[in-house]
Amino acid sequence: MDVSNILASHAAKFQSIDVEKETPLDVDTGFLTVTDLNPIDEDSYSTNLEEYLQSTARDGIQALIASLYSLPTKPSPDGPLAVLPPPTTLLPREKPLPKPKPPTKWERFASAKGIQKKVREKKIWDEEKQEWVNRWGRDGKNKEKEDQWITEVPANAAVDFDPVKVARDARKSRVAQNERQRLQNVARTTAQSERQDRNKEIDRTLATTRLSTASMGKFDKKLDGEKKLKGIKRKFEPTEIPIEREKQSSLAILSKLDGDVKRAKREKPNGGDDVLNVRKAIRSASRGRGAVALGRAQTRGDGKGRRGGKR
Amino acid sequence: MLRTIKPKNARAKRALDAREPKEVEDARTAIFVRGTHTGEVVNNVMKELMALKRPDAISFSKKNAIRPFEDSSSLDFWAQKNDASMFLVGQSTKKRPAGLVLARMFDSKVLDMCEFGVDKFVSMSEFKTPKSTPGHKPMMHFASELFDTHPRYIQLKSLLMDFFNAEVIDSICLGGLEHIISVSVAPSSGLNGATGLSLGDGQSSEDLSKLPKVYVRTYTVRMLASGTRVPRVELSPMGPFLDLSLRRSQAADPDLWRAAMKRPKMKKQDVEKGLGKKRKNLEVDELGDLRGRVHIAKQDLDKLQTRKMKGLKAGPGEGDGESTEEGDGEDEGSKRRKRRKSS
Structure with a gap:
């Protein structure tokens, strides 16, 4: 059976999807970006610019589409979604990295004891009402004792014993205790951060003073527990520098001197x-x-x- | 400096929390600012770039006396006020006609800037072709060797990628890929990275005129059947088409750049997977448990100890020396076992 006709008609119907370039294209599927590092073909560039730009763009996008279609997919209501790999191009962040939240006293205790955090659902099942009710808040389960129409009273209760008031007071005191603990946590973290800031500042001042000597602190008396400074080098200007830079630095000194004179004049207007x-x-x-x-x-x-x- | 606001209700708190730094960041919001005078060209360019950037775009429609390269305090203020991190400032002056400044912010401070002059502009409306849907992610195409070698063009690529495509997404609908933004550079005459200019602003005008032009083109994509899984791509011009020439630029401060390039700490699962380093026979499952695969040599079934029976025992006269020795060992073992049983 001769299939060459069929193959030829197939080839005519479907154009090639292969892209061949001298330097392979750099495809970053995570950012849907393709970079073509091949030098420009100057002949076709000068003859027809728009056509040339469109054809290079087509080749690049064809390569990008090919790598996108080879990714694993997951189904969704709007059609298959291609699962993208993390991007390879490094772009600067918009904001600094989020700072980790300082742990509360309970969280520190829990981590020391290995207690897992459990998320309490807001709704709990009420057996009597046969429905989900709030754990706290409006018609909350924690107000059950205050709202019920009959309450068991202990036998030795005082005459003016008010079970509703007792339950309410207990609930209110729990809320107050929680708030107090929260405030303590806040106060603790601020105190800690203040102390850290102060320590950092002291360290910085110490480093500056050490650097201020000609030997960069080599012969200074060491304090107890003083750490060795890292990454400090004496920087010497090169003996030969371009004339431009030398001129600049000299002019900078001169202008600074000039500034000193002006300042002196301003301070003492009628002195010589x-x-x-x-x-x-x-x-x-x-x-x-x-x-x-x-x-x-x-x-x-x-x-x-x-x-x-x-x- | 803006005053710090203490949220008074849950809605305000949610809005403020949305502005807090995140580990995986959203798309960058861009503010389009007009300078003291913007010509018709710059106005149209900004309008059409904004159409491409929507919905992460804010337009400042009034004129502002702003010179980003001399004083960037206004940019800092606007960035913080609007929670935006990109700026496109359009300004047309006698010295620098039809100018655009693309500025990128980090932590509400200017990170780096690049200025372009618009040499040619073809609007979207001049092509009677289908347009892309607003809000769809564009594909980007960069074509020049300078994007890998020359500091100005490396910065340009980074800025444009940040402007249009910086959001990290985990999946994309392949049917939603509608348009591409193609950035090409004119042929460079003897310009390369080694002799390339520094990125500072101490560049003379001759050096700037030597930098080849940048062509920004936007096309829509048609996918045609190709007989395979991968479709064949055809492009049709969508607009806007821009011919840009590079002007002044401001490189990022090294300290600020280092702070901006910090990456979040890797998750435990990723670390155990080896962070790109191939670790053979180890994998981490969804629960974070490390699972190993152990390969053992093929078992020699001839030496397998089967059930011992008297009839299978090698007799004293049969077999060679080795087998008799083995037999002796077995005998001793069986004796011991017997002894243990009896005791």
Whole structure:
């Protein structure tokens, strides 16, 4: 039997789904992304850009679809779902990792004793009513004793014994105790975190002070229980650096100096430089009469002024 | 800084809890911000990119005097206020006409930014073809060797993936794959990663003009029968088509980047499975129990000890020395057993 006709017609009907590239395509099925690292074919790029872009995109997507269809599937009401593997591309997170909740006193006790956490359902079965009722809250099971119309009273009860009040008080005290314990847990965790913060700050200050010496703390006196700092190296600038960077660093120093001068001027607006206090010099030269008088004496003539001076 | 809110009712508490950091994060919400002047092109580009990004998109329709590369405090504030972590800022100035800034945030602080100029824009409405359904996940296609070598293009790929496709999902309906976003780069003339420029903003204008153009294309996908399980894919243009040129960029601060790349601690089951390292004959079942498979050599049935009977015993004259020795041993053993029985 000759099947070549059938095969040929089949081939004509269905085009190829294979993609062949020099560098194999990098498919990240977890993010539905495909990366084609092959260099661009410049001829077809310059002749027809849109067609070229579409054909490369088609090839890439064909490879992605092929790997998506080879994934295991699970049924769902909307058709089969492909189960995706975790993505291989690493993208930065949007927010920092969630911090673990500090354990309560009970949780610490339970973990030490190996007590498993049991989830209590909110509804429990009421035998009398033959229905599910709330464990607590509206018409809760915990208010049963307060709501029932008849209560057994112990024989030695006082005259004014009120069973409803007793049950209610017991319930209220349980609620109060729970709240008190919750607040204690909160207070404990905040105190702990404060202490941790303070310890961290002390450690940081200690590290800074150690680094501040020329030997980077090598010859400092060690305290008891002081840990060795890790990852600390003296950093030397290279002896030869590009002229651009050298210029930059010099200019940075200069501008910083400039800034110092400006700041000094702002702080002492009418002082001169550090060596000569101009204000004081004028006062002594004019014998306390001020700069204007001194100026006037200068313009009147040198001889007179000198003769009038104190010998 | 926003004031910290203490929820007064359960609904507000749920809304605040939804903003808390999660181990597996949701899709990034993007805010589309207009600068002091946006031309027609930038307006349309932002409108159409928003159509692609919906429903995780917030539009700021008023103008804002904002320069992300000079002062990013507004971005920080908006990110925190709207619980958003991506920004697309559109601004058109004389110096930088038709500009778009794509910024990514970490913990309501700017992580990195990249600026594009829109050279050519073809709108969605110019193609009379079927469009994708809003909210469907796009497939992404990147085509250039620069996406693996050049720091600017590595950043671009990471930003665009984060913008469109960052949500980690465990399964997807294959019928719902409707459109693709294809990002290609023009041929690079002697540009590669080794001689590549640093990602800082100290780049001169000649260096920027050397960076090849980026072509962003959107297509819809048609799946045709191929005779096999895998369908044959045909694309038809959907729009928008963008030709972008890279402008300024701001690389991520190394410390912030390191904090952003932290991964959650692995679950016990994954750790025991070996975390990608192949561990032979071991598997962890759903309950977290480690199960091993033990292979034993084939049992030699000739040496199997069957029931002992007098008639099967090798006689003193039969067999070779070895068998007689064995027989002796057996005899001793049986004697002992007898003795034990008697005692």
